[in-house]
Amino acid sequence: MSPLVVDILERFPGARRDSLIPILQAVQEQEGFLSQESVLAIGRHLDLPASKVYGVATFYNQFRFTPIGRFHVQVCRGTACHVKGSANVLDAVERDLGVKAGGTTRDGLFSLEVVACIGACGLAPVIAVGGDFHAGVAPRDVPGIFASYRERAKEGGSDAA
Amino acid sequence: MSPNETFLVQVNGRPAEARRGETLLDVCRHAGVDVPTLCHMPGLAPSGACRICVVDVRGRGLVPSCSCPVEPGMSVETNSQSATRARKTIVELLLANHPDDCLYCVRHGECELQDLAQRYGVRERRYVTAKNDDHVDVSSPSLVRDPAKCILCGKCVRVCEEVMGVAAIDFIRRGSHTLVAPAFNRGLNVSTCINCGQCVMVCPTGALREKSHLKEVQSALDDPAITVVVQHAPAVSVSLAEEFGLEPGADVEALMVTALRRLGFARVFDTSFAADLTIMEEASELVSRLKGGGRLPMFTSCSPGWVKFVEQSYPDLMPNLSTCKSPQQMMGAVVKRVWAAREGLDPRQVFSVAIMPCTAKKFEARRPEMGDAHDVPDVDAVLTTRELARLIRLHGLDLARMTPGAPDQPFGERSTAGKMFGGTGGVMEAALRTAHWLVTGREMYHLTIGAVRGLDGIKEARIKLDDVELGVAVVSGLGRARRLLEEIRAGRDDLHFIEVMTCPGGCVGGGGQPLRAEAGAVRGRLESLYRIDRSEPVRLSHRNRQVQELYDEVLGEPLGARSHELLHTGYHGRDGAA
Structure with a gap:
C-alpha cells in the first residue's frame, strides 16, 4: 500500500466511522483519487466493511476512483454556464475524450470532472484543462482544444499547473 | 406512564x-x-x-x-382513500423502471411487488422512465444478482450486515443511479459474500435468486450413460411440504424419496447418514484435541458460509475449525470414491446431486478441495429445497399422493442424531452423545440436551463427560458468531466446542428454503426434527450399523488414514476479499 496512505491513517489514530469522510478527503487530496487498495486500507483502519466505505464514497460527487490524468479537465456546470449551454459542451468533451465524468482516458492523458462553479461566470461556458481556462467554449471548439494538449504531450511539454 | x-x-x-x-x-x-x-x-x-x-x-x-x-x-x-391512493402511486413509481418481464421471472407468482400491483389494481404504466440497465451479476457460484429488478428496499443490505455480520453489499452511488452492490461494484464472487442466501430470503422481487443447477441435473437425468445419485439433507424433508401447501414442519421424507425415484434418480441416499459419519469423525477429533492438547475451542465445519467467513475474516482462528468435511461432501466422496467402485462404475459416469436447504452448498461443492486427484468433483450439482419443488412440479408429480418409499442402502440408514443436523444445536447434541460414549464407554443417561435446543441465537452449556467438564456454545446467525469470535480473540477460554450455523435457526432457516414462509415455519421445521428424535429407536450416530460397516470394510477407524483422505479437508485464508 502507498506509504502516503499509511501516513494519513496514522494521523487518525483510533479513529471511528465518523472520521470516514475526512480520511477519504485526505487520501484523495494526497493521491488524486481513491484506489481499491486505499478503500480496503481505510476500511481496515476504521473496522468498516469495504462495501460501506465504497458506498459512502460513491454517494459524493467529490470522490473519484480513477487516477488523475496528466491534464485534469473540469467542465463547469454552474448556473451561468448551464444557461450558456454547458450541457452540450460536456457532451462534446465526453465524446471527444471517450470517458464519462469521473473517468480517465486510457492513455492517462485526461481525467474528467464536472464542477458546480469555477467562479468565472463572465467567461461562460468555461472549461479548465490542466489549470488553463478556456472561455466561451462551444461544442465545436472542443476537439481543437484537446488536440492542442495532445500535441503538447507529444512534444514532451511540461504539465500545466 | x-x-x-x-x-x-x-x-x-x-x-x-x-x-x-x-x-x-x-x-x-x-x-x-x-x-x-x-x-x-x-x-x-x-x-x-x-x-x-x-x-x-x-x-x-x-x-x-x-x-x-x-x-x-x-x-x-x-x-382511507388517501392511504390506498398513496400506496398505489408508490407501487406505480417502483414499477416505473422495472423490467416488466414477470412472465419470465423466477419469482413470478411469488413476488411481493407483483402482489401489491395486483392488490392496488395497477393496470397501466403511469410513469415512464428509462429502465435500469445495470448488468446481471452471475459471478457467484451460489447467487444471481439482478439490479434491474431491485426496488432498493434495502432488506438484503440489512440482513447481510445486521443479522449475518458480513456486509458484503451496500447501496452505492445515489439518486436514480443508486444500486445495491458489493464494494467497487465488482462481482459477488470476489466479495466477502459467504453465499448464505439470506438476502434471497428477504428479497421481495427477483433481484436476488439462487444460481440454478436444474438444467445440469435434468441433462444428467436424460443421459442413459450416466448414473445419477441423489442425497437429501436433513432439513429438506421437514421443509418441502410448505412448497406444496402442507403444514410447516410436516415430514414428507418417505413421499419425497418416491418422488426422487420417479424423477429418475438411480439411488436415493440420505445426507443424515453422512451426518452420522461426520459425527464419528468430529466427535473423535474433539476427544483427540481434548486429550492431545489440540487447538480449542473446536469449531464445527459443516456450514460452508461459516467456513468462508472464518477464512476471510478470522484466518487466525482457522486451526480451530474441525477438519471434517460437511455431510454433503462426505457423502459425495463416499459415493464417487467408494460406492462407484463397488458398483463397477467409473466416477466420471456418476453424477452426484445434493438437495440442500442452502445456497452456500453450491459454493462448497465447487471448492477445489472437494474432489479427487483427477479433478472429479465429489458433488456435481446442488439443488435447493425450492429447486427440488420446481423439479417436482415440472414433472407434474403430486407430492402428497406419492406412495411412501424407503431410501436406498447402504447410505440410507441414519440415526436421529444425524437427522438433527438440520437445526441449530443438532450437531452439538449429536456430537456430545457420541463424544460421551467415546470418553466414558457409556451412553449418556439423558440423550436430550435441552440447553442446546431452541431458536435462541446463542446457547451455552457445561456438559460433563465423566471427570471432564466441557464448555459448549451453539450459535446460529453469523452476526452472533462474530461477537463470540471477538470474545475468543480477546482471551475467553472457557469453551471447548462451538457449533456455528450460518443461518438463523440452522439449516431449517437456510437460504435455499421455501420463500415467504409463514411466521413460525422455521420453528415448525425444528420441532419436527425433535419429534423424529423422540419417536425413533436409533438416536446415536455410533449406533448407525451402516456407518459401522463402512468403517469395517473401507475406512478402518475414525481419523484413520483412509478417513483423512476421503472425509477431511483443509482451509485457506482469503486476504483481499472485499
Missing part, C-alpha cells in the same frame, strides 16, 4: 389495544388489520424506506406505520 402501560386507540373505527413503544404497524397487525410492507423486517429497527405502509392518522395525515410510535388517543385509518 409506565413503559408497559396499555391503552386503547382506534384502528379503522374499532378500538385496538396498544402498548407504549409499539409502532402503528404492530398495533394494526395485533388487531388483525393487514398493512402491506416491503422494507419492514421484524426484529430489526424500522428503516421507513419504502413508504408502502402509510396509514392515515387523524389530525396528522399519512405516516409510515412501521416507524411511527403509537400514542394514546390516536385514530388510524389504514384504508
